[in-house]
Amino acid sequence: MRKTRLPGLPSDCPKELANEFASVPVYDSSCSDTARVYYLDTDGGFFLKRSPKNTLREEAEMTRIFGNAGLGPEVVAYLSADSDWLLTRRVPGEDGTHMTDHPELLCDILASAFRELHDKGLSRVGDVPLPDRTAETLAGAERGLASGVFHSYLRPERYQIHTPDDARAVLAAQVEAFRPSCLIHGDACLPNVLIRDGRFSGFIDCGAAGFGNRHSDLFWTVWSLAFNLKTDAYGDRFLDAYGRDAVDRDQFRTAAAAESVTADE
Incomplete structure (x- = not known):
C-alpha cells in the first residue's frame, strides 16, 4: 500500500470525522487523480475516500452490501457535503x-x-x-x-x-x-x-x-x-x-x- 505521511486530515474534512480522528496518524494512499484516499492508522486502520459531491453514493451502497455479506470492508460512514466522504474499515491483507x-x-x-x-x-x-x-x-x-x-x-x-x-x-x-x-x-x-x-x-x-x-x-x-x-x-x-x-x-x-x-x- 502506498503511504505518504500527512500533517493531518484536509481542512474541509467534515467536522465529525475531523474530531474523531484528530490525533490519528494520517497518510495519503491515493492512486487516482479523481479521488483522494487517506489511511488513518488507528484501531486496525481505516480508509477515508474523498471525491466530488454525489460520486460516492453508489460506491458506499455497494460497499455496504459487500461488507454486510462478509465480502468486503465495513462502511463506517458516508457523508455528502461539498465533497463526498466514504469511511471504511481496513480489510486485513x-x-x-x-x-x-x-x-x-x-x-x-x-x-x-x-x-x-x-x-x-x-x-x-x-x-x-x-x-x-x-x-x-x-x-x-x-x-x-x-x-x-x-x-x-x-x-x-x-x-x-x-x-x-x-x-x-x-x-x-x-x-x-x-x-x-x-x-x-x-x-x-x-x-x-x-x-x-x-x-x-x-x-x-x-x-x-x-x-x-x-x-x-x-x-x-x-x-x-x-x-x-x-x-x-x-x-x-x-x-x-x-x-x-x-x-x-x-x-x-x-x-x-x-x-x-x-x-x-
Whole structure:
C-alpha cells in the first residue's frame, strides 16, 4: 500500500470525522487523480475516500452490501457535503499485486474468490436491489460503437477482435445470450482483491459491483493477470482453477468485445 505521511486530515474534512480522528496518524494512499484516499492508522486502520459531491453514493451502497455479506470492508460512514466522504474499515491483507512472485498460487486464490462470489454472492447479500451492470456495459458498448471507441490496450485481438466492426459483429451474434445471472465485482483486477496469509480476505473498490454476467469479471481478471505478470501464460491457469464448467467461450468473447468498445456516459 502506498503511504505518504500527512500533517493531518484536509481542512474541509467534515467536522465529525475531523474530531474523531484528530490525533490519528494520517497518510495519503491515493492512486487516482479523481479521488483522494487517506489511511488513518488507528484501531486496525481505516480508509477515508474523498471525491466530488454525489460520486460516492453508489460506491458506499455497494460497499455496504459487500461488507454486510462478509465480502468486503465495513462502511463506517458516508457523508455528502461539498465533497463526498466514504469511511471504511481496513480489510486485513495486501492486494494481489503483492503476490506476483507466486503466480500459480495467485491464480488459485483469485479463481476461488471469484467462483465463490459468482456462485453464492446473491444468496449471501440477500434480497437487496442491485444495479444491472450487464445492461450498463451493453449500453456503453452501443455508445462506443457510435463514436468509434476502440480500446486496443485491452488487447482484444487475443479474441479475434481487431476492429470496432469485429466487436459489433460479436455483439450482434451473442448479445441475446449475454445476460446477467450473478453478483459481480465489476472492477475485477489484482489491486481490488486482498489476500492474507495465502488466502482471500476481501474485495475492495466495490463501486461497480452489481447484478451481472460473470464473464465480465473473468475477462478483466485475465487481463489484469497479464498486465501485472507481464505475460499471457497464466490466463488459462486462472480459468482452469475457476472451473471450465462455468466458462462459456462465446460469452467470454462477448465480454471482450463489449469492453473493447465501451464508452463512459
